[in-house]
Amino acid sequence: MNAMNPVRPSVIPTAPGRVPGLGHVIPVFRDPLEFLTSLQGLGPIVKIYLGPMPLYVTTSPEAIHRMLVTDAAKFSKGRLFDNAKVVFGDSLLTASTTRHRDQRRLIQPAFHREQVVRLAGRLHQHMVSRIEGWQEGSSLDFVSEMHSLGIEAVVPTLFAAEHSAEVTAKIHHAVPVIAQGLVRRVLFPDFVLALPLRANRTFVAAADELRDAFGDIVGAHHAGHDADGDLISTLNSAVGPGSGVRLSDSQVRDQAVSILLAASETVATTMSWLFHELARHPEIRERFYAEVDEVLGGSPCGYADFPKLVYVEQVLRETLRLHTPNWILTRSATVAVDFDGVLLPEGAEVLYSLSALHRDPALYPDPQVFDPDRWGPDREIPSRTAYIPFGSGAHKCIGDSFAWAEMMIGACTIASRWRLDHTPGTRVGQSRKLATLQPTGLHLRPTAITRHRRESRPA
Structure with a gap:
């Protein structure tokens, strides 16, 4: 005052x-x-x-x-992020003030525009391999499907390491448990979170499982699987500002875990709501699919196509508004x-x-x-x-451009291959106990789209 x-x-x-x-x-x-x-x-x-x-x-x-x-300097991250350190450690997601600023400088090169453009091609490749396995006329548990798609696209795209089926299974198992438990970290008093309750034990076990999985991925890079420009390679080569000290393996792991959760959970949730809304509104879907066909004609969606996908962008923006994850x-x-x-x-x-x-x-x-x-x-x-789906200020999501590319490419890849309708009897609700605002009961039935495909263009 x-x-x-x-x-x-x-x-x-x-x-x-x-x-x-x-x-x-x-x-x-x-x-x-x-x-x-x-x-x-x-x-x-x-x-x-x-x-x-x-x-x-x-x-x-x-x-x-x-x-x-x-007045951002007058606030720390608060109880959600403090209580989430069991999962994310002292990473960009949980750090405040100068620690956040220093960590952001280390990670930022992995999300420069040129890097996101390069990663876009990888995203399409990994998404197609999953989407082409859908069966026409089947009933997809679509939220689960989008979470699997998100993990299977993000892990090889961002971390570019060979990893075993065991590592993949650990990630698939741990992520939904953590997503459910994070809300408890906000709404329950600290003494309840410290009790040996089953929910608390399950959450901590999932956190350990996810951190172990990424410990293996970091180890794979040291074993000679480094890929030029991927996130872990960027972190392995980063030097702390002023100190000249490189990040430890545990610090690299914590940053990778934080970015995986942000890049897979929020995008999977948005994609689920997107195709629910398209199924609810046939006239919107018709315009959406027509633009995808006109702009891409069956060719892969690349970063250069985004400015031409005007209506697709409007639909995604509205999905992020009404269903902010x-x-x-x-x-x-x-x-x-x-x-x-x-x-x-x-x-x-x-x-x-x-x-x-x-x-x-x-x-x-x-x-x-x-x-x-x-x-x-x-x-x-x-x-x-009034519209900040990725946050605002110094703590705005560092991977917002990558997340946007993930959603644009995912939406267009699906729309170029499948029309999705609600399975008869589907009644969609809204989750109340998860860290992201996910739809519940969403089952969609895929119908294959056939069209003349243009010769593939570079992403």
């Missing part, structure tokens, strides 16, 4: 419906996203309680921007922060929801309607503070 012209801090409102002893546990666990969305309009910051534990929710785009960008994130105030007269106390644990932000009716008319045309050239595009 300005000492010469002090501002009287406003009281932070408490969300209605608090129950003595329980706080807001009931609405949080019944439908956390609906509850968080309901807080919009109560103020830029709203206090909720999980039992006796107070949490502060930033609800407006201005407050979220202030926390992530303007990372629906709950955290920060912790390291000092008291004045939000234009609303004083957030030092040590406050803060929640923010990008999903709730992107469903705010004050920002998006008819927010529950899936409308790719809201991103059309004749529409007013929301401000940069």
Whole structure:
């Protein structure tokens, strides 16, 4: 606050419906996203309680921007990331302030534009081998299929190492367990997370399994399987700023684990929602598929094609808006922060929801309607503070361009080969207990698309 012209801090409102002893546990666990969305309009910051534990929710785009960008130095990553160190160690995903900045400098070369362009060709190759194995008329558990596709495309593309079937099995087994357990790291008190409960033991075991798998992948690079320009090779050759010290094998492993989870879970979730929405809206699907056919004509989708896939981009943007994968994130105030007269106390644990932000009716008319045309050239595009599916500021997802390439290539690769319809009787819901906002009960039936294929072009 300005000492010469002090501002009287406003009281932070408490969300209605608090129950003595329980706080807001009931609405949080019944439908956390609906509850968080309901807080919009109560103020830029709203206090909720999980039992006796107070949490502060930033609800407006201005407050979220202030926390992530303007006053980012006054916040650490918060309890989600602190409690996730059992999986990710002290990696880019969990680090704050100068440690985050230094680690980002080490990893950034792996995601430069030239590198992403080169990786795009690998992505297509690995995706095709999985997608061409689908059986016409079968019923695909599509979320599971997209997670398998994500892992099988990302691991060889980013890490470019020969690895055994045992390593692959470990990754496939551990990732969904970790995705389910991460929400507990936010919503449960620390003493519950320390208890020898089955859920806690399972989570820690999955974390160990995933870290072991990537320990093997790092070891394979040392055994002579380094590939020029892949992520682990970049990390193995990186030198710490100022120190001249290379990363240890455990530090390389932790960075690789963090990036795998970000590159596979969030993309798989988005792809699942994308093809669900296309199956729900035949007129949108027709435009989407027509553009894929017109631009690619059956040839592989490469980075150079992205600017021509205008409607595909609009559909993906709308999918990321309505179904933002990372629906709950955290920060912790390291000092008291004045939000234009609303004083957030030092040590406050803060929640923010990008999903709730992107469903705010004050920002998006008819927010529950899936409308790719809201991103059309004749529409007013929301401000940069109102649409941040990959985050914002210094902690914005380092692999956002790679994730976008993964989604564009995956969407076009599928659409050039298969039409996907809901299996009869399918009823799609929305997960409430996972780190990403995934669809539940999504089963799709593939029908092969036949067309004249142009001669393949370079990616």
